[in-house]
Amino acid sequence: MDALQLLPSDRNTSPAHMAPLAKLPVFWALEGKSAIVAGGSDAAAWKAELLAACGAEVHVYAEELSGTFANLINQDGRFFHHRKQWSPASFEDAAIAIADCENDEAAAAFFHAACRAGVPVNVIDNPKYCQFQFGSIVNRSPVVVAISTDGAAPILAQAIRRRIETLLPPALKSWAELAHSIREKVNAKISPGAARRAFWEGFVDRAFGAAPETQTEAELLADAGRIVAQAKPSSGRVTLVGAGPGDAELLTLKAVRALQAADVILFDDLVSDEVLELARREAKRMLVGKRGGRTSCKQEDINATMIALAKAGKRVVRLKSGDPMIFGRAGEEIACLEQEGIPVDIVPGITSxxxxxxxxxxxxxxxxxxxxxxxxxxxxxxxxxxxxxxxxxxxxxxxxxxxxxxxxxxxxxxxxxxxxxxxxxxxxxxxxxxxxxxxxxxxxxxxxxxxxxxxxxxxxxxxxxxxxxxxxxxxxxxxxxxxxxxxxxxxxxxxx
CATH class of the missing domain: 3.30.950.10 (Tetrapyrrole methylase, C-terminal domain)
Structure with missing residues (x-):
């Protein structure tokens, strides 16, 4: 890859590093494990129901229960009600401990007892006695989305959840279950690499449509066979993507998908960091800036680089500010790639x-x-x-x-x-x-x-x-x- 002389830049052109996180998002397997809930309030009932939905055996320590909690326990055999206060012995073999406490003294006692037992603990609505927090949940299990604002604005988390709910169709649950059931069969048919990724990208295209039908699994496995038969060694392609004027929210869904599928991204100096943040983190980034009055890459070098990468089997995204078809010199790049027999896709962007x-x-x-x-x-x-x-x-x-x-x-x-x-x-x-x-x-x-x-x-x-x-x-x-x-x-x- 000597075709392109990279430009000096303070822009991050290596694979993206994770920005600081307030909390580590973790999806915790609780199937068949013991969970402790101390308190009989409605708030405790909601957390207990959440734990039971994950397959945990929920041990509830409370002398009295709210009506909501009592009905929940009567209807579900995964709850075990202990009509007494918790004790240090309650934490034995527990995987998780949650409490709704009346005051800080009670919260501190529960928190320290759980810590001594080595059990992760959360005291409801009392952050200083929480080793972890619950997010706002979008449930399309096995697809599960959790949103957290680190306790700063729970109402914002709820608003984000509502927005995501509208984006994820209910049928996504069935598609995720289908993906789980066919994964091993697909992996046996298609080796790791571009062909396997192409199959799953096609799967995703269908997953946001109608629910799968009885014959869908057979159709997908047939698709996997065709992809293997048609796959050419080291067959890459180039996608010209319009990054829009800078605001990442103005990207099209197709542009985001192209960024998420790229192996290499050749981006202009005018492309914003917010847009680049949406790219696949493993993708290599190469700045090929072209700015008036500044040091710029030669168009011939950019063309040669795209050709070399595509012939090496890479999925290349040529990311251009605005719309690539309006003063973006896309015509020259398309002609050059087609002359070499390299497939080219075009994703328009919002022009300035x-x-x-x-x-x-x-x-x-x-x-x-x-x-x-x-x-x-x-x-x-x-x-x-x-x-x-x-x-x-x-x-x-x-x-x-x-x-x-x-x-x-x-x-x-x-x-x-x-x-x-x-x-x-x-x-x-x-x-x-x-x-x-x-x-x-x-x-x-x-x-x-x-x-x-x-x-x-x-x-x-x-x-x-x-x-x-x-x-x-x-x-x-x-x-x-x-x-x-x-x-x-x-x-x-x-x-x-």
Whole structure:
């Protein structure tokens, strides 16, 4: 792999390391083991039911039980009610101990007794006497999702659980059970590697659809046989993935899946760390940044690297900021890969123009203002404006025009548009780092474009929007400025 000279960078290009965790998430096998629950309250009943659902034999120590707890014990043979208080002997052979205590003194006594017996302990709603915590649970067992906020915001954990509940269909339980039953058969048919992963990725595609039917297992095993028969040694592929403008929540589901399946990720300098965090942790990351005015990889080297990796059997993701098919040089990369017989998939992303419109709350094709929208590059290979732009058409007042990468040519863009007859007061917007934490924006008119770019700076790529579609944004900005001036004047009057 000598094709690509890697760029110097402080970005982490090695497989991702785990960020700090407040607590270690652990899924604990309790089938057939003894569990202690001290207390007869409803809160204790809920924890006892959870333990029993995991297959534990639950020993309940309480002289009195709530109605809820009494009904639970009467209906389930996995509970053993001891009508007395717990004692040190209660912890013998226990795998886990939980208590609902009336005060800190009782909590401390239970906690220290459990610790002396070497039994992991949790005192309900008393974090200082807990060696572990319970998360909010989404149950599609054997698929189980637990959410924890480390006790900081239980209501947030509940909200996250509700969101996840809507994403995981009930049928997922049946698919997970099916996966468990066929795993050994599939592993016997398909050796570890790309072919086996391809089978399970196909399985996942089906798992988020309708519930499996009687013949589904036979169909899946037949698929496994076909994958083995069709597999070619060291057959890799490349997927061009649009990373969007920066906000990881704007990634498509297909983009996330591609990142999760990648062996190697070649990413642009503009791809955010939040997006990279969604990639498979074992994937190798290679920065192939291409930034105006900075040291960049040559396109020929990037092409050669993709080819070499794919021919070595790797699943390569070429991760591009925005949409790879809009000013992303995707055409050159696709042609190069196809010439070498390498399969190429394309996953579109949200382009910066769409993100800018969303951030400003404007429609680029508002029917009162524009009948067309144009995406135009603001610089050529030589770093100047492209030679063959039709400025008369670009100055047409019923069109919205978005200039990509126009920061260093903003003054020339202004001059050419005005010379072509565009009104100096035509609304214009300049934004950089769209959707990111350091996003900057300016709203004004074409006449002030050069000064606007100078104010925002060109450290990040500049996006320039021009046209009457931005008139609403301009009106709002002028209103805010007027209100700000009035408030400042009022403060000055009070000071006098």
């Amino acid at each position: 123009a769409s993100a800018m419109a969303a951030r400003l709350g404007v429609s680029l094709t508002h029917r009162d203002h524009a009948q067309a929208v144009r995406f135009v590059t603001g610089h050529s290979r030589l770093g100047d404006l492209p030679e063959h732009l039709d400025w008369q058409n670009l100055a047409e007042p019923r069109t919205t025009t978005i200039f990509y990468m126009g920061g260093r040519t903003a003054g020339q863009i202004r001059a050419r548009l005005l010379a072509a007859g565009m009104a100096a007061k035509t609304p214009a917007v300049v934004m950089s780092a769209v959707t990111r934490s350091d996003e900057k924006r300016w709203i004004g008119t074409v006449n002030d474009l050069a000064e606007a770019v100078e104010e925002i700076g060109v450290d990040n790529p500049i996006l320039i929007g021009i046209g009457q579609a931005f008139s609403v944004a301009l009106s709002k900005a002028e209103t805010r400025a007027q209100q700000s001036d009035e408030q400042a004047a009022e403060i000055r009057m009070r000071a006098i």
